[in-house]
Amino acid sequence: MHPNRIEIQSFFENLQDQICEALEVEDGVGKFEEDLWQRPGGGGGRTRIIQGRIIEKGGVNFSAVSGALPENIAKALQLEQDSDFFASGVSIVLHPFNPHVPIIHMNVRYFEITKPDTDEVTTWWFGGGIDLTPHYVIREEAAFFHQELKKVCDQSHEDFYPKFKKWADDYFFLKHRNETRGVGGIFFDRLNESSGLSKAELFQFVKNTGEAFAPIYRHFMKNKHHLPYTDVEKNWQYHRRGRYVEFNLVWDRGTKFGLDTNGRTESILMSLPPTAKWTYEFQVEENSPEAYTLQHLKKGIDW
Amino acid sequence: MHPNRIEIQSFFENLQDQICEALEVEDGVGKFEEDLWQRPGGGGGRTRIIQGRIIEKGGVNFSAVSGALPENIAKALQLEQDSDFFASGVSIVLHPFNPHVPIIHMNVRYFEITKPDTDEVTTWWFGGGIDLTPHYVIREEAAFFHQELKKVCDQSHEDFYPKFKKWADDYFFLKHRNETRGVGGIFFDRLNESSGLSKAELFQFVKNTGEAFAPIYRHFMKNKHHLPYTDVEKNWQYHRRGRYVEFNLVWDRGTKFGLDTNGRTESILMSLPPTAKWTYEFQVEENSPEAYTLQHLKKGIDW
Numbered sequence: 001m002h003p004n005r006i007e008i009q010s011f012f013e014n015l016q017d018q019i020c021e022a023l024e025v026e027d028g029v030g031k032f033e034e035d036l037w038q039r040p041g042g043g044g045g046r047t048r049i050i051q052g053r054i055i056e057k058g059g060v061n062f063s064a065v066s067g068a069l070p071e072n073i074a075k076a077l078q079l080e081q082d083s084d085f086f087a088s089g090v091s092i093v094l095h096p097f098n099p100h101v102p103i104i105h106m107n108v109r110y111f112e113i114t115k116p117d118t119d120e121v122t123t124w125w126f127g128g129g130i131d132l133t134p135h136y137v138i139r140e141e142a143a144f145f146h147q148e149l150k151k152v153c154d155q156s157h158e159d160f161y162p163k164f165k166k167w168a169d170d171y172f173f174l175k176h177r178n179e180t181r182g183v184g185g186i187f188f189d190r191l192n193e194s195s196g197l198s199k200a201e202l203f204q205f206v207k208n209t210g211e212a213f214a215p216i217y218r219h220f221m222k223n224k225h226h227l228p229y230t231d232v233e234k235n236w237q238y239h240r241r242g243r244y245v246e247f248n249l250v251w252d253r254g255t256k257f258g259l260d261t262n263g264r265t266e267s268i269l270m271s272l273p274p275t276a277k278w279t280y281e282f283q284v285e286e287n288s289p290e291a292y293t294l295q296h297l298k299k300g301i302d303w
Numbered sequence: 304m305h306p307n308r309i310e311i312q313s314f315f316e317n318l319q320d321q322i323c324e325a326l327e328v329e330d331g332v333g334k335f336e337e338d339l340w341q342r343p344g345g346g347g348g349r350t351r352i353i354q355g356r357i358i359e360k361g362g363v364n365f366s367a368v369s370g371a372l373p374e375n376i377a378k379a380l381q382l383e384q385d386s387d388f389f390a391s392g393v394s395i396v397l398h399p400f401n402p403h404v405p406i407i408h409m410n411v412r413y414f415e416i417t418k419p420d421t422d423e424v425t426t427w428w429f430g431g432g433i434d435l436t437p438h439y440v441i442r443e444e445a446a447f448f449h450q451e452l453k454k455v456c457d458q459s460h461e462d463f464y465p466k467f468k469k470w471a472d473d474y475f476f477l478k479h480r481n482e483t484r485g486v487g488g489i490f491f492d493r494l495n496e497s498s499g500l501s502k503a504e505l506f507q508f509v510k511n512t513g514e515a516f517a518p519i520y521r522h523f524m525k526n527k528h529h530l531p532y533t534d535v536e537k538n539w540q541y542h543r544r545g546r547y548v549e550f551n552l553v554w555d556r557g558t559k560f561g562l563d564t565n566g567r568t569e570s571i572l573m574s575l576p577p578t579a580k581w582t583y584e585f586q587v588e589e590n591s592p593e594a595y596t597l598q599h600l601k602k603g604i605d606w
Contacts, residue, residue, distance in 0.1 A: 035584070049583045059583070176562040176571075242575070249552035250562060259479040259553060266584050268479075272545070274582065278575040280352045280362070281338070 003203045008110045009064045009088045011203075013046075015108070015210045016062040016090050020048055022214035023060070023094070026221045029053035032060065037264050042067030043086075047267040054101065054225040058094035059270030063087075069113065073261060079123065083113045089128070090210065091254075093271040094217065099237035100227040102134035102141075102182070103244060104217050105271070107254065108210045124199070126206050127189040129164070130213060131172050133182030133244060135237045136289050137296040139303070142183040145216065146303040149186050152212045156205040157197060164188045169299040174247050179297040181247045236290050238277035245276050306506045311413045312367045312391045314506075316349075318411070318513045319365040319393050323351055325517035326363070326397075329524045332356035335363065340567050345370030346389075350570040357404065357528040361397035362573030366390075372416065376564060382426065386416045392431070393513065394557075396574040397520065402540035403530040405437035405444075405485070406547060407520050408574070410557065411513045427502070429509050430492040432467070433516060434475050436485030436547060438540045439592050440599040442606070445486040448519065449606040452489050455515045459508040460500060467491045472602040477550050482600040484550045539593050542585055544576035551575065 020032045030052020038044035045063030052058075066086040074081045089109030096103070108128035112121050132145050146165070153161035164186035172181040186209070191202055248255050248271050258268040284290035323335045333355020341347035348366030355361075369389040377384045392412025399406070411431035415424050435448050449468070456464035467489035475484040489512070494505055551558050551574050561571040587593035 057581075057583070176565075176568045238578070245548060245579075246552060246572075249549060250559075256553075262479075265479045269549075269581065270583055272581040275541070275578065275580050276548075277578050278360075278572065279577065280360070280573055281569050 003200060005086050005088070005110070005112060008203065011207060011210075012062055012064070012088050012090050012108070012110075015207075016046065016048065016060055018211075019090070019092065019214050020050075020060050022218060023050065023055065023058070024052075026218045027052035027054045030055055030058075035266075037267070039065045039067075039264075041065070041070070045264070045267065047264070047270065049270060054096055054098070054221050055094050056097040057270075057274040059092065059267070061091045061267050061270065063089065063091075063267075068116075070261060073257075076257065079113055082116060083122070084116050085111070085113050087111045092213065095241065095273045096221070096225065098225050098227060099135040099229050099233045100224045101220055102132050102224075103241075103273075104130070104132055104213075104220070106130045106210070106213045108206050110206070123192075125190040125192045126202050127191065128206060128209060129168055129171070129185060129187035130209065130216070131168055131182060131185035131187070133240070134293070135240045136233075137183060137293040139296075141220070142296075142301075142303045144219070145183065145185065148212060148216050152205075152208045153186065155208055156201065157195070160188075160205070161186070166300075172247065173299065174243060174251065176250070177243065177246070179243070179294070180299060181244065181297075183296070183301075183303065184299075235277070236284075238275055239279065239282055240293075241273035241276040242278045245272055248272065306503060308389050308391070308413070308415060311506065314510060314513075315365055315367070315391050315393050315411070315413075318510075319349065319351065319363055321514075322393070322395065322517050323353075323363050325521060326353065326358065326361070326524075327355075329521045330355035330357045333358055333361075338569075340570065342368045342370075342567075344368070344373070348567070348570065350567070350573065352573060357399055357401070357524050358397050359400040360573075360577040362395065362570070364394045364570055364573065366392065366394075366570075371419075373564060376560075379560065382416055385419060386425070387419050388414070388416050390414045395516065398544065398576045399524070399528065401528050401530060402438040402532050402536045403527040404523055405435050405527075406544075406576075407433070407435055407516075407523070409433040409513070409516045411509050413509070426495075428493040428495045429505050430494065431509060431512060432471055432474070432488060432490035433512065433519070434471055434485060434488035434490070436543070437596070438543045439536075440486060440596040442599075444523070445599075445604075445606045447522070448486065448488065451515060451519050455508075455511045456489065458511055459504065460498070463491075463508070464489070469603075475550065476602065477546060477554065479553070480546065480549070482546070482597070483602060484547065484600075486599070486604070486606065487602075538580070539587075541578055541580035542582065543596075544579040545581045548575055548579050 030050040032048040032050045035047045043065035048060045050058045069083040069085040092106045094104050110126050112124035114121055150161040168184040168187035171187045333353040335351040335353045338350045346368035351363045353361045372386040372388040395409045397407050413429050415427035417424055453464040471487040471490035474490045
């Protein structure tokens with residue numbers, strides 16, 4: 001059945017290269033440093049970290065892991081035990097210096113289960129998403145971001161954007177703060193032939209999603225990184241990063257899953273910001289851009 | 304059955320007062336600010352926050368909540384549903400400015416279940432602990448801390464210190480880092496008559512634990528806050544605080560429980576540090592005090 005894992009893995013490897021190159025060009029100074037790692041049970045990855053001029057701390061990770069399906073993963077995913085698994089993907093989080101440049105996250109991934117010692121794929125799916133976390137919400141920028149994602153989705157299926165937009169609103173949500181992580185984006189999981197699309201068509205959708213990332217983020221880097229900012233704005237950024245930490249450590253299923261299953265901690269937690277702050281009962285000025293931002297960290301906004 | 308919830312709650316309220324006063328005296332500048340809050344289902348609390356001269360950010364919380372036992376709590380604690388509950392305690396986390404002063408945490412609490420609309424207590428227990436998280440481990444200081452806790456434990460039962468010391472090592476552990484949060488201390492939970500001690504005797508133990516807190520921490524404040532420190536040491540402190548965030552948000556059952564059950568978020572997350580940093584693959588110098596610290600973040604050290 002095509003595409004097979006080799007083609008998919010190969011796409012993800014190239015995607016990592018292509019995104020790293022694009023980000024280096026736009027940053028102008030930072031260069032990615034690479035750590036290769038191997039998973040004791042099979043497979044491994046390439047963790048790439050940048051500390052640049054526009055991006056203060058960013059990670060672009062590729063991994064392809066395989067082997068006997070660990071028992072706890074089989075349980076968590078409600079899959080038959082005594083299977084072999086293969087999982088590959090690219091995962092990105094970028095924290096910029098300038099509070100007027102948003103934080104961005106992307107993940108695209110493929111997962112499959114085979115009968116032990118055979119090539120027979122019994123279960124497979126794609127998953128992923130892109131979401132934007134502006135320190136300062138600006139309606140036009142959020143609208144630009146969502147329009148770009150909608151274009152990608154509409155190429156594959158007219159239901160995808162509304163469905164995956166809602167899924168992102170629900171997923172990137174800090175229940176304990178009753179606030180979304182940012183302005184959302186798209187999120188999808190366990191996407192397979194039950195969607196009505198073939199495996200090849202879904203792979204194309206994942207390709208389109210992955211390839212949309214670099215141009216979208218370069219837009220924000222290019223147009224925002226030179227904006228001046230005040231101490232108040234920098235301090236606000238540190239506090240928004242604190243919320244980002246809260247989401248990733250308390251609610252993000254990927255992080256939790258990685259830490260629970262002895263994933264490579266430094267690769268998983270590359271998503272955490274360089275500096276974050278917490279102040280008890282942090283207050284914002286009425287009618288300020290900070291207050292505007294808080295008012296727009298809600299589900300269901302039609303940007 | 305004595306002591307009853309009224310006596311216990313009253314002790315916790317006084318303990319909060321007494322500790323806040325002692326910390327204000329030692330800090331010399333900071334004054335606690337208080338927020339009173341009520342729980343929609345019954346009860347409430349007094350959150351007190353200090354930003355001082357020695358303590359950069361600290362919280363000393365009292366709460367006493369009661370009402371119908373929420374279904375998710377009944378499940379989590381494996382208790383009969385259709386019960387009423389009462390829970391009261393004091394919870395403290397202090398983050399000092401100076402990296403030579405350790406972070407400290409204490410919690411003492413009482414929990415009981417009654418048959419609906421009666422005073423008949425069907426289940427009760429005490430829980431709590433004190434643990435120390437030095438940014439720089441110093442063997443003599445860790446030994447002092449453990450000796451003080453051992454004195455408290457030995458007054459009640461000779462098995463308590465070894466048992467609760469091990470429990471703290473196991474509990475205050477970052478599995479994903481394979482490192483303890485600090486030099487441990489004591490931790491205990493579901494302590495009731497099955498311990499061999501009466502309720503009155505266990506209450507006395509909890510009293511002794513709570514009352515040991517202020518003198519112990521004043522020792523560290525007094526002796527360490529004036530020590531000079533370098534940028535390297537301050538930066539190390541920020542990274543150790545990052546680990547503290549990781550423990551609290553990923554592994555701490557109290558935090559998780561609070562956030563899952565719609566607890567008061569600002570009171571729960573007062574435990575987070577004012578500023579924390581994360582650096583990918585943060586490295587320390589060989590044979591440095593930082594390396595010494597990492598080598599001593601292990602379970603089972605007999606201080």
